Amino acid sequence: xxxxxxxxxxxxxxxxxxxxxxxxxxxxxxxxxxxxxxxxxxxxxxxxxxxxxxxxxxxxxxxxxxxxxxxxxxxxxxxxxxxxxxxxxxxxxxxxxxxxxxxxxxxxxxxxxxxxxxxxxxxxxxxxxxxxxxxxxxxxxxxxxxxxxxxxxxxxxxxxxxxxxxxxxxxxxxxxxxxxxxxxxxxxxxxxxxxxxxxxxxxxxxxxxxxxxxxxxxxxxxxxxxxxxxxxxxxxxxxxxxxxxxxxxxxxxxxxxxxxxxxxxxxxxxxxxxxxxxxxxxxxxxxxxxxxxxxxxxxxxxxxxxxxxxxxxxxxxxxxxxxxxxxxxxxxxxxxxxxxxxxxxxxxxxxxxxxxxxxxxxxxxxxxxxxxxxxxxxxxxxxxxxxxxxxxxxxxxxxxxxxxxxxxxx
Amino acid sequence: xxxxxxxxxxxxxxxxxxxxxxxxxxxxxxxxxxxxxxxxxxxxxxxxxxxxxxxxxxxxxxxxxxxxxxxxxxxxxxxxxxxxxxxxxxxxxxxxxxxxxxxxxxxxxxxxxxxxxxxxxxxxxxxxxxxxxxxxxxxxxxxxxxxxxxxxxxxxxxxxxxxxxxxxxxxxxxxxxxxxxxxxxxxxxxxxxxxxxxxxxxxxxxxxxxxxxxxxxxxxxxxxxxxxxxxxxxxxxxxxxxxxxxxxxxxxxxxxxxxxxxxxxxxxxxxxxxxxxxxxxxxxxxxxxxxxxxxxxxxxxxxxxxxxxxxxxxxxxxxxxxxxxxxxxxxxxxxxxxxxxxxxxxxxxxxxxxxxxxxxxxxxxxxxxxxxxxxxxxxxxxxxxxxxxxxxxxxxxxxxxxxxxxxxxx
Numbered sequence: 001x002x003x004x005x006x007x008x009x010x011x012x013x014x015x016x017x018x019x020x021x022x023x024x025x026x027x028x029x030x031x032x033x034x035x036x037x038x039x040x041x042x043x044x045x046x047x048x049x050x051x052x053x054x055x056x057x058x059x060x061x062x063x064x065x066x067x068x069x070x071x072x073x074x075x076x077x078x079x080x081x082x083x084x085x086x087x088x089x090x091x092x093x094x095x096x097x098x099x100x101x102x103x104x105x106x107x108x109x110x111x112x113x114x115x116x117x118x119x120x121x122x123x124x125x126x127x128x129x130x131x132x133x134x135x136x137x138x139x140x141x142x143x144x145x146x147x148x149x150x151x152x153x154x155x156x157x158x159x160x161x162x163x164x165x166x167x168x169x170x171x172x173x174x175x176x177x178x179x180x181x182x183x184x185x186x187x188x189x190x191x192x193x194x195x196x197x198x199x200x201x202x203x204x205x206x207x208x209x210x211x212x213x214x215x216x217x218x219x220x221x222x223x224x225x226x227x228x229x230x231x232x233x234x235x236x237x238x239x240x241x242x243x244x245x246x247x248x249x250x251x252x253x254x255x256x257x258x259x260x261x262x263x264x265x266x267x268x269x270x271x272x273x274x275x276x277x278x279x280x281x282x283x284x285x286x287x288x289x290x291x292x293x294x295x296x297x298x299x300x301x302x303x304x305x306x307x308x309x310x311x312x313x314x315x316x317x318x319x320x321x322x323x324x325x326x327x328x329x330x331x332x333x334x335x336x337x338x339x340x341x342x343x344x345x346x347x348x349x350x351x352x353x354x355x356x357x358x359x360x361x362x363x364x365x366x367x368x369x370x371x372x373x374x375x376x377x378x379x380x381x382x383x384x385x386x387x388x389x390x391x392x393x394x395x396x397x398x399x400x401x402x403x404x405x406x407x408x409x410x
Numbered sequence: 411x412x413x414x415x416x417x418x419x420x421x422x423x424x425x426x427x428x429x430x431x432x433x434x435x436x437x438x439x440x441x442x443x444x445x446x447x448x449x450x451x452x453x454x455x456x457x458x459x460x461x462x463x464x465x466x467x468x469x470x471x472x473x474x475x476x477x478x479x480x481x482x483x484x485x486x487x488x489x490x491x492x493x494x495x496x497x498x499x500x501x502x503x504x505x506x507x508x509x510x511x512x513x514x515x516x517x518x519x520x521x522x523x524x525x526x527x528x529x530x531x532x533x534x535x536x537x538x539x540x541x542x543x544x545x546x547x548x549x550x551x552x553x554x555x556x557x558x559x560x561x562x563x564x565x566x567x568x569x570x571x572x573x574x575x576x577x578x579x580x581x582x583x584x585x586x587x588x589x590x591x592x593x594x595x596x597x598x599x600x601x602x603x604x605x606x607x608x609x610x611x612x613x614x615x616x617x618x619x620x621x622x623x624x625x626x627x628x629x630x631x632x633x634x635x636x637x638x639x640x641x642x643x644x645x646x647x648x649x650x651x652x653x654x655x656x657x658x659x660x661x662x663x664x665x666x667x668x669x670x671x672x673x674x675x676x677x678x679x680x681x682x683x684x685x686x687x688x689x690x691x692x693x694x695x696x697x698x699x700x701x702x703x704x705x706x707x708x709x710x711x712x713x714x715x716x717x718x719x720x721x722x723x724x725x726x727x728x729x730x731x732x733x734x735x736x737x738x739x740x741x742x743x744x745x746x747x748x749x750x751x752x753x754x755x756x757x758x759x760x761x762x763x764x765x766x767x768x769x770x771x772x773x774x775x776x777x778x779x780x781x782x783x784x785x786x787x788x789x790x791x792x793x794x795x796x797x798x799x800x801x802x803x804x805x806x807x808x809x810x811x812x813x814x815x816x817x818x819x820x
Contacts, residue, residue, distance in 0.1 A: 071782060072774030076728045104768075262716035263781070267723040293781040299709075306672035306713065307720060313677040318486045358514075358811035359818040364482030371673070371703040372481060376786040401768035408769040 001135070002387045007031045007044035010382075014354040015053045015365050018341045019324035022362055028054065030347040033384035037343060047387070051355055053365060056339045057115025057348030057383060058297040059137075059330020061255045062199075062235045062285025065105035066098040066121040069408055070290035079205055079264040086290060087148075092409035098123045100404050105295055106130045107397045111390065112296040112375035113350025115383045116334055118233070118255075118285070120172040120199055124161055131166040135386035137348075138167055139334060141199070144187050145174035151183045158190055168334060169194055170233075175201040176212050176220050181227070188229050197231040197252045200224075203244075204236035205266050221247045233333065235285065236261060237275075238268025245274055253281040253333040256325070258307040259300060260287030269311035272304070276321065283333050284325045298378075301326050301370045319370040351380040411545070412797045417441045417454030420792075424764040425463045425775050428751045429734035432772055438464065440757040443794035447753060457797070461765055463775060466749045467525025467758030467793060468707040469740020471665045472609075472645045472695025475515035476508040476531040479818055480700035489615055489674040496700060497558075502819035508533045510814050515705055516540045517807045521800065522706040522785035523760025525793045526744055528643070528665075528695070530582040530609055534571055541576035545796035547758075548577055549744060551609070554597050555584035561593045568600055578744065579604055580643075585611040586622050586630055591637070598639050607641040607662045610634075613654075614646035615676050631657045643743065645695065646671065647685075648678025655684055663691040663743040666735070668717040669710060670697035679721035682714070686731065693743050694735045708788075711736050711780045729780040761790040 010028040016038070017023075029037040029044075036043070067086075074085040093101075102123060109117055116137030119127050127140040142158045144151055161169035171191040173179050179187070191198050203209060203220045212220045221240065224232065225247045234248065235255040248254055256270040276282050284304055286295045301322040308317035328339035331346075338346040354360055356377045357368040379390050420438040426448070427433075439446040439453045446453070477496075484495040503511075512533060519527055526547030529537050537550040552568045554561055571579035581601040583589050589597070601608045613619060613630045622630045631650065634642065635657045644658065645665040658664055666680040686692050694714055696705045711732040718727035738749035741756075748756040764770055766787045767778040789800050 069769060071769060072771070072777035075777050075781065076725060078725050259716065262720040265719035265723055265725045267720065289782075293777065294784075296784075303713075303716065306669065306716075309675035310672040310677065310717065310720065313675055315486060315488050315675045355808050355811060358814055359479060359481060360811075360815045361482070361818065367482035367485050367703065371485065372699075374704075374706075374784050374786065376784065398765050401765060401770075404768055405770045408771065 001392065004045065004385045004387065007036070009042045009044060009046050010049045010054060010349070011042060011046045013049040013052060013054045015362065016341050017053065017365055017369070018056050018339070019320060019328050020340065022365055024362060028341065033347055035341065035343055035345050035347050038341065049351065051353060052351040052379070053354050053357060053369070054341065055113065055350045055352065055369060056327040056341060057350055057381065058113050058326045059283065059334065059339070060109055060114045060117040060286055060295065060297045061253065061283035061330050061333055062257055062287055063105065063117055063119055063295060064121045064288030065102040065119050065127065066123050067288035067290045068101035068104045069093060069097050069404065071293045073290060075290060075293060079266055080207065082264065089409070097404070097407060099126045100400055102126045103130055104397060104400050104404065105289065106134055106136055107393050107400070108295045109297070110134065110136060110381050110388055111378065111393045111397070112298050113378040113381050114297050115348040115381060116330065118170065118199060118333070124169070128161070128164070128167045131164070134388070135166065135383045137334060137336070137383065139170045140167070141170045141172045143172040143174055144183050145178045146180060146183055147178055151186050155186055155190055159193070168196065170196050171198045173198055173200040175208065176223065177208050184227055184229065188227070191231060197233055198229060199233045199235065201236055202234035203239045206239055206268070209239050219244060225250055236266070237270050238266050240271055242274065245271065245278055248275060248280050249278065251280060253283050253329070255283045255285045256304055257285045257287040258303045260291040262303070262307060264291055269307065272308050272321065273312070273316045281329050281332050282325050283329045284322060296375050297326055298373055298375055305370065319366050323366060323370055347382060347384055349382040350378050351382070352377045353379050411802065414455065414795045414797065417446070419452045419454060419456050420459045420464060420759070421452060421456045423459040423462060423464045425772065426751050427463065427775055427779070428466050428749070429730060429738050430750065432775055434772060438751065443757055445751065445753055445755050445757050448751065459761065461763060462761040462789070463764050463767060463779070464751065465523065465760045465762065465779060466737040466751060467760055467791065468523050468736045469693065469744065469749070470519055470524045470527040470696055470705065470707045471663070471693035471740050471743055472667055472697055473515065473527055473529055473705060474531045474698030475512040475529050475537065476533050477698035477700045478511035478514045479503060479507050479814065481703050483700060485700060485703060489676055490617065492674065492701070499819070507814070507817060509536045510810055512536045513540055514807060514810050514814065515699065516544055516546055517803050517810070518705045519707070520544060520546060520791050520798055521788065521803045521807070522708050523788040523791050524707050525758040525791060526740065528580065528609060528743070534579070538571070538574070538577045541574070544798070545576065545793045547744060547746070547793065549580045550577070551580045551582045553582040553584055554593050555588045556590060556593055557588060561596050565596055565600055569603070578606065580606050581608045583608055583610040585618065586633065587618050594637055594639065598637070601641060607643055608639060609643045609645065611646055612644035613649045616649055616678070619649050629654060635660055647680050648676050650681055652684065655681065655688055658685060658690050659688065661690060663693050663739070665693045665695045666714055667695045667697040668713040670701040672713070672717060674701055679717065682718050682731065683722070683726045691739050691742050692735050693739045694732060706785050707736055708779070708783055708785055715780065729776050733776060733780055757792060757794055759792040760788050761792070762787045763789050
């Protein structure tokens with residue numbers, strides 16, 4: 001990892017693309033972790049980008065980094081069976097396994113050009129350390145889940161989490177079916193106190209819809225709205241009625257995890273187009289390594305288009321929608337000026353090898369990034385003042401995976 | 411590319427997996443392009459496989475290799491619009507562009523461990539040459555398509571195509587909506603004469619179903635059956651009624667192209683489980699670079715599971731189904747004893763880097779290959795007596811892509 005605590009220039013970028021534009025052969029000047037200028041000028045150290053397609057860094061808006069150790073474990077079951085198997089095996093996880101899993105997740109995400117993520121698991125202190133170690137941005141927090149932890153205990157630990165330049169404490173609530181009304185109210189109070197948002201799995205399965213309606217007389221989104229929970233990130237939303245979308249205007253963001261939904265056969269389809277049309281912020285997430293099983297946000301963009309088109313029998317959701325969701329909208333969720341390659345935006349980039357995206361034509365670049373590229377094509381990732389090379393990431397992953405293989409429970 | 415015209419041993423393979431078994435730390439002896447033995451013995455040159463997971467080579471049962479030049483061109487349209495754009499742009503393709511596109515396709519497929527493929531396009535002579543150049547197996551032929559070529563001309567050229575150890579002439583018929591009854595009869599006669607099969611896009615869209623019913627009073631599969639066409643490979647089959655599945659027993663194979671179907675919003679779902687249950691041979695295809703846009707059969711295995719589970723709201727289709735479809739069933743379609751790592755089977759393998767598939771445990775290997783792996787994890791591909799390294803493939807792709815970028819039409 002190279003650290004640039006000063007001005008540098010990404011010189012002669014072959015293509016620069018964000019959701020608003022595509023530029024050709026331009027320089028990007030970075031100063032103090034922010035974009036200072038785009039054009040023909042050069043300042044400070046130079047990085048030759050004549051063979052790179054430069055995109056904003058990607059935000060993986062929903063994952064469970066600590067779950068790498070569960071990858072491939074009973075992953076051919078349906079959601080509730082799988083979840084029970086997970087919970088059983090999770091008991092075997094040591095702190096070391098969780099920390100190692102989270103670190104491998106961070107490296108896998110960097111490997112696909114991910115510069116920030118939202119994590120829901122039980123080790124946010126590890127995540128905070130990892131943001132310092134690798135320079136990646138993360139929102140994470142302790143998780144309210146009634147069958148595992150006492151809400152008062154979670155609250156105490158959560159209030160000990162503080163914000164840094166890279167780390168944002170959030171209040172994780174596993175779901176409505178694992179958290180009662182009291183827990184939700186506690187979580188909401190803490191979110192208000194910490195000036196942050198609630199991150200919650202929402203309207204994921206028909207079972208959840210049914211049970212919420214049976215218990216509270218309301219559908220999940222309706223119920224959250226009635227509790228006056230406003231600053232929340234709803235994840236999954238496979239089973240949303242058209243009239244419920246209006247309620248989502250309360251949400252900070254909603255997050256689509258297409259691969260996980262399809263793999264777990266939850267069947268519902270996140271109403272991407274209808275939600276976007278209402279001006280609600282749609283972001284993308286890979287979900288964890290046990291349900292996806294990849295943490296590759298580039299694959300996720302493609303899979304979002306695939307799920308949407310297959311479900312709605314039309315091509316309304318285009319490459320641009322998912323690219324925006326994974327870049328600009330992700331930064332919006334995190335509350336950072338980023339996801340655009342413009343002056344004063346954070347200098348977070350993924351650098352794709354242009355010689356691997358062919359036929360290399362300006363009007364096909366977006367299609368290549370979304371439909372053709374893989375994380376293999378990302379050669380460098382830049383977050384603010386740190387530049388990380390792919391080879392370095394891959395070497396680190398191999399070393400840590402070897403450690404994990406040695407201590408993984410049966 | 412290393413050529414071994416003699417005996418060699420894949421020594422100490424970390425894992426060996428085919429759809430019937432998983433072995434650990436075994437040797438595979440290859441003799442004269444076939445598997446001679448599996449066990450502890452060693453013969454001839456040794457290849458250290460202690461860090462490899464060895465799978466059978468994969469068969470991409472449906473693609474259009476010549477279409478790489480169309481990758482990313484108007485690919486956010488619906489099927490019929492897209493098809494018309496394709497046909498318009500295809501007119502600009504020179505022979506050189508087609509040959510270059512096919513060669514890049516072959517290299518991309520090798521890169522993901524593909525050892526054989528079925529091609530439908532206009533340059534089968536190129537494919538034949540490429541099988542000799544790279545050692546890959548291919549089935550290809552001229553394509554009957556009424557709006558582009560005179561069937562008599564196609565017939566003449568087709569009869570000039572001969573079989574080799576690696577190349578199998580097949581009779582391509584674009585579809586029922588582009589080929590009239592007379593063309594189908596000519597194609598069938600030629601297939602019989604060449605002792606080969608007809609490869610045809612079938613029951614892909616509702617429009618095709620409607621038009622076939624309107625014109626012939628029959629649904630597509632029913633119509634083919636009535637014409638007494640028996641040895642055929644039906645591709646897509648998104649719109650099949652349950653009672654039509656019985657007719658598919660006539661087919662040599664049926665091929666599922668999940669990514670292409672989803673991306674083009676054709677909406678129907680290939681009835682994978684029901685067809686497999688009838689003992690009909692199900693194979694997998696990526697389709698071409700203009701509709702997928704990747705030719706990566708590993709991604710395709712995962713996407714097949716995703717489409718199936720999302721469409722049928724259950725997890726009946728498992729990793730094993732798609733792995734079998736992409737290996738054993740693919741070889742069955744080609745009529746080759748392969749797709750199993752057993753004595754007397756062809757020695758076609760993909761070698762995955764075991765250190766990149768973690769947690770590395772025997773009971774998770776299949777899941778990793780299908781749900782986690784990417785072509786990046788394939789480090790070597792072996793076809794019979796030829797061993798090709800990933801780096802070599804990647805260098806070749808870069809050189810050819812550079813050429814393509816220079817001559818690509820506007």
